[in-house]
Amino acid sequence: MEELIAWLPAELTSLPRYVVALAIGLLMGLERERNPAAKAGLRTFALTALLGVLAAHLATALGEPWLIAVGLMLVGAMIIAAYVRAPQQADGDPGTTTVAALMLCYGLGVLVWHDETQLAVMLGITTTLLLYFKPELRGLSERISRRDLLSMLQFAVLALIILPLLPNRNYGPYGALNPYQIWWMVVLIAGVGLAGYAALRLVGQQRGAVMLGLLGGLVSSTATTLAFSRHARASRDMIPVAVIVIVLANLMVLVRLGVLAAVxxxxxxxxxxPVLLGGLIVGGIGAAYGVQRLRPQGELPELAIENPTELRTALGFGLMYGVVLLAAAWLSDLLGTRGLYAVALVSGLTDVDAITLSSLRLHNLDKLSVEGVVNIITLAVLANLVFKSTLTLAIGGGQMARHAIAGMGAAGLGLVAAWAIIRGFSA
Structure with a gap:
């Protein structure tokens, strides 16, 4: 916009701001024009946005900032008076949404004058989307249960209340324990789990074994493996479904690790x-073959998964992560990288996230090389696959375990092959 202003005559340098505000008002007004009950439409929103720019312009030129507040009150009074004169709406809408949108439109005009053009445009588009998708958002709110809302509130407590209060300092032996960093990892794991949990709730659990496996793996691959191993033991007809769900859930572990590393x-x-992709590709081919051969059909059972943002669950992971981090720092100092490999094998049996995050943190502290991180994560994933294979055999029985172990074994084989190739290139 600065380049455009430079080409204009001095008396027209303010014109582009009015044009941008007009565009924002027209966009928001176009959506409201579609609503027969709204008392403000295309022209009203466009004029209100222009009024916002004009009020800010005059306030700046005259040195009277109170003019902006007066303009906002006039806009609010005008639209409220329109609804008071005709309170009955065809759809029962009291008009508060339009009132709020119109006052926001005025405020966006003020923002444009103060050179916050990009922010104003983004807010204008976001507001229009919120207005347009009213039926979808209302349907979403109706599908959210009390438990779902509790999950979101608990995540907000973890991320927005507890996290800012923790000290960002290193404590304990080797300076390995940083309360803020530990809880930040808790928030990260809870956020990934909540995303999968929300997707599972919105999509529903009856959309097919493939979808259930993918989303169940995002929330908790261990819980998914345990649940469907039990279902397979209870009914032989559930074996094809159980195999597909379990294999895909454990493939999603690799996706989770990629997301954690990226963050x-x-x-x-x-x-x-490349190592994670090797496991995903080979394991995915095996899973696709299993879907075609086993052809899972029939009614899917409910996957009972605990709330991933529950405070008890978060504290449990935070404690585990702290212990693994401390053990990793101690063994790294005592035995070097070989000590970390031992921690990876032991902790990876039950939880891959903790050792992954621990090794990534050690790398950020320049205490572990990239090659060491890759080796540790590979070992932890392999140990976890062995543990899950043992679970399927002990709980689900030999017939189900044979297929599930083949699928997880394909993922492990792809992981090792990709790791070997990477090592060969780096040697």
Whole structure:
């Protein structure tokens, strides 16, 4: 916009701001024009946006900032008076949405005058989307249960209340324990789990074994493996469904690890991502073959998964992560990288996230090389696949376990093959 202003005569340098505000008002007004009950439409919103720019212009030129507040009150009074004169609406809408939107439109005009053009445009588009998708948003709110709302509130407590209060300092032996960093990892894991949980709730659990496996793996691959191993033991007809769900849920572990690495230590991705992709590709081919051969059909059972943002669950992961981090720092100092490999094998049996985040943090502290991080994560994933294979055999029985272990074994084989190729190139 600065280049355009430079080409204009001095008396027209303010014109582009009025044009941008007019465009924002027209966009918002176009959506309201579609609503027969709205008392403000295309022209009203456009004029209100222009009024916002004009009020800010006059306030700046005259040195009277109170003019902006007066303009906002006049706009609010005008639209409220329109609804008071005709309160009955065909759809029962009291008109508060239009009142809020019109006052926001005025405020966006003020923002444009103060050179916040990009922010004003983004807010204008976002507001229009919120107005347009009213039926979808209302349907979403109706589908959200009390438990779902509780999950979101608990995540807000974890991320917005507890996290800012924690000290961002290193404590304990080797300076390995940083309360803020530990809880930030808790928030990260809870956020990934909540995303999968929300997707599972919105999509529904009866959309097919493939979808259930993918989303169940995002929330908790261990819970998914346990649940469907039990279903397979209870009914032989459930074996094809159980196999597909379990294999896909454990493939999603690799996706989770890629997301965690991208957030915590992006510099590791060039060497880690090919290894994870190797496991995903080979495991995905095996899963696709299983879907075609086993052809899972029939009614899917409910996947009972705990709230991933529950405070008890978060504290449990935070404690586990702190213990793994401390053990990793101690063994790294005592035995070097070989000590970390031992921690990876042991902790990876039950939880891959903790050792992954621990190794990524050590890398950020320059205590572990990228090659060491990749080796540790690979070992942890392999240990976890062995543990899940044992679970399927012990709980689901030999017939189901044979197929599930083949699928998870394909993922492990792809992981090892990709790791070997990367090592060969780097040697």
């Amino acid at each position: 915590v230590a992006p510099s590791v991705l060039p060497q880690l991502l």
